[in-house]
Structures are given as structure tokens and as C-alpha cells.
Amino acid sequence: xxxxxxxxxxMAFLVGVLFAAGLAISGMTQPHKVIAFLQIGEGWDPSLMxxxxxxIPVHAISYRWIRGRPSPLFDTKWHVPxxxxxxxxxxxxxxxxxxxxxxxxxxxxxxxASVGAGxxxxxxxxxxxxxxxxxxxxxxxxxxxxxxxx
Amino acid sequence: xxxxxxxxxxxxxxIGLASSLMLIFNGRVTGVSGIANGFLGFAxxxxxxxxxxxxxxxxxxxxxxxxxxxxxxxxxNRSWGVLVVAGxxxxxxxxxxxxxxxxxxxxxxxxxxxxxxxxxxxxxAVGFLTATAFKxxxxx
Numbered sequence: 001x002x003x004x005x006x007x008x009x010x011m012a013f014l015v016g017v018l019f020a021a022g023l024a025i026s027g028m029t030q031p032h033k034v035i036a037f038l039q040i041g042e043g044w045d046p047s048l049m050x051x052x053x054x055x056i057p058v059h060a061i062s063y064r065w066i067r068g069r070p071s072p073l074f075d076t077k078w079h080v081p082x083x084x085x086x087x088x089x090x091x092x093x094x095x096x097x098x099x100x101x102x103x104x105x106x107x108x109x110x111x112x113a114s115v116g117a118g119x120x121x122x123x124x125x126x127x128x129x130x131x132x133x134x135x136x137x138x139x140x141x142x143x144x145x146x147x148x149x150x
Numbered sequence: 151x152x153x154x155x156x157x158x159x160x161x162x163x164x165i166g167l168a169s170s171l172m173l174i175f176n177g178r179v180t181g182v183s184g185i186a187n188g189f190l191g192f193a194x195x196x197x198x199x200x201x202x203x204x205x206x207x208x209x210x211x212x213x214x215x216x217x218x219x220x221x222x223x224x225x226x227n228r229s230w231g232v233l234v235v236a237g238x239x240x241x242x243x244x245x246x247x248x249x250x251x252x253x254x255x256x257x258x259x260x261x262x263x264x265x266x267x268x269x270x271x272x273x274x275a276v277g278f279l280t281a282t283a284f285k286x287x288x289x290x
Contacts, residue, residue, distance in 0.1 A: 011176055014171065015172045015206065016209070018164060018210070021164060024210075025157055025161035025164060029211070035226050038278050040278055041282065050155050051158045051162035055162035059173075065174065072174060074175045080261070081265075086268050091247075093248065094247040094272040097239075097243035097244050097247055098273035098275065100235075100240035102279065102284065103228070103236040107252075108183040109207070115211065125236060125237040129237040129241035132243075133190055133245050136245040137245070139242075
């Protein structure tokens with residue numbers, strides 16, 4: 001099992017590098033392109049829509065491929081979320097994410113990749129994002145919002 | 151088709167491929183917010199692969215920036231204050247909502263998860279509203 005852990009770590013690293021490359025090539029690490037997609041009106045840029053059109057069908061193929069398989073290749077079990085219930089935290093959290101995304105033009109993936117590129121704006125965003133995540137852990141501990149789902 | 155749209159498709163396909171590798175080999179969803187907050191929140195036993203992914207993301211960003219620095223330019227002119235507020239809200243919201251564009255938007259929709267479809271509709275709608283309102287209120 002120890003060798004599997006090392007393989008998982010290697011694969012996760014490779015996936016991260018490829019993911020960053022995909023983000024950069026797609027234009028999503030340029031926040032003005034994201035904002036140009038999210039700002040309705042003159043100068044609308046449909047690029048982000050095309051990123052999803054590229055990503056979703058390609059990824060959907062892998063879900064077909066794994067169907068019926070008892071486990072992934074480097075692990076003994078699957079870790080894919082199974083819940084189907086639409087909850088209040090899902091709705092409110094998603095709305096908040098949309099708010100922050102529309103304000104800054106960064107979301108987690110492009111933000112972190114851009115840290116590697118040396119972007120000060122991205123570093124500012126990501127640092128604040130980590131603080132926001134920790135704030136939520138504290139909030140959840142006090143008010144028990146997400147303890148049932150996830 | 152305009153060149154930038156072809157690049158968007160190509161980049162998207164690479165994102166889809168990377169997520170597929172994570173699924174087929176590690177059995178996991180590539181939700182960047184989930185991986186990041188898991189790295190922050192979990193006990194040491196669960197940090198290794200998450201740290202490796204985040205490290206890969208950062209290294210990938212570095213390598214791509216060496217190849218084409220223009221891919222990381224930011225012409226939005228958002229102030230530092232706005233970036234901080236945006237980051238705080240994104241961090242808070244993605245943990246509460248259990249995902250972001252990669253986790254819900256790509257991986258969740260690819261498997262037709264009802265939660266992810268709803269989440270994506272919500273964050274897209276609010277994203278559109280927020281960015282558009284910002285344009286009219288702040289002039290950018």
C-alpha cells in the first residue's frame with residue numbers, strides 16, 4: 001500500500017502540472033478574459049464557455065471508462081462524491097463563490113497557478129482565499145453548517 | 151473560428167484530460183478548492199497528495215509563464231482591497247458550497263451530478279450579475 005501512496009502522490013503532481021498548463025492555454029489565467037465573459041454586454045468574450053465545452057466531454061469519457069470498475073488504478077477505493085441532495089450550504093456557498101469570482105476574476109485553480117507565475121495580484125487573492133477557507137472552518141465549527149453534507 | 155476560442159477549447163480539453171487522470175488513477179475529483187481546503191484542514195495523513203497537486207499547479211504556472219508570460223497578465227485593474235475581499239469570499243464560499251469551477255463545473259457536470267449542475271448555475275448567475283454590476287458601478 002505504501003507504493004500506492006507514492007504513485008498517488010506522483011500522479012497528483014503530474015495532474016497539477018497538466019491542469020495548470022490547460023488553464024494557461026485556455027486563457028483562464030488572464031482575469032480580464034474571465035471578467036469579459038462574466039460581464040454581459042459589449043465586448044462579451046465567450047472563451048470560458050469554450051473552455052467548459054472542451055473540458056466536460058473529455059472528462060465525461062473517463063466516467064464511462066471507470067463504470068463497473070471496483071477501484072481506481074492507484075487506490076483501493078473510489079473517492080467520488082455520491083450525494084445528490086441540493087442543500088442550503090451548497091446554494092449559499094455557490095452564490096458567495098460567484099460573488100467573489102465576479103469581483104476578482106480569479107477562482108482557485110487559476111489563482112494558484114498564477115502564484116507560480118509570480119503574479120502579485122494572484123498571490124494577494126490566494127492568500128486571502130486561504131484565510132477565507134480557514135474562516136469557514138471556524139464558522140462551521142461554531143454553527144455546524146456543513147457537518148451533515150460533504 | 152477565432153484563434154482564442156480554439157485555444158480555449160484546447161486548454162479545456164487538457165483540463166479535462168488532467169481531471170481524467172486524477173479520476174482513473176487516484177479515484178478522485180479534481181476540485182481545486184476542495185484539494186486546497188483539504189490541504190489546509192486535514193491531518194497530516196491526507197496532506198501529501200494534495201500538497202503534490204498544489205505544488206504541480208504552481209510549478210505548471212511557473213513553467214507556462216516562462217514559455218508565455220502574457221498568459222498570466224491581469225488587465226482588470228482591480229484594487230488590492232477588491233482582490234482581498236474577493237479572495238476571502240471565494241475561500242469562504244467554496245468550502246461552504248463544496249466546490250468551484252473545476253470541482254462542480256467540470257467534474258460534477260461531467261458525471262451529471264445534480265448538486266454540481268445546480269451549484270454551477272448558481273455561481274455562474276451570480277458571477278454574471280456581480281461582474282456586470284461592477285462594470286456599471288465602477289466603470290470597469
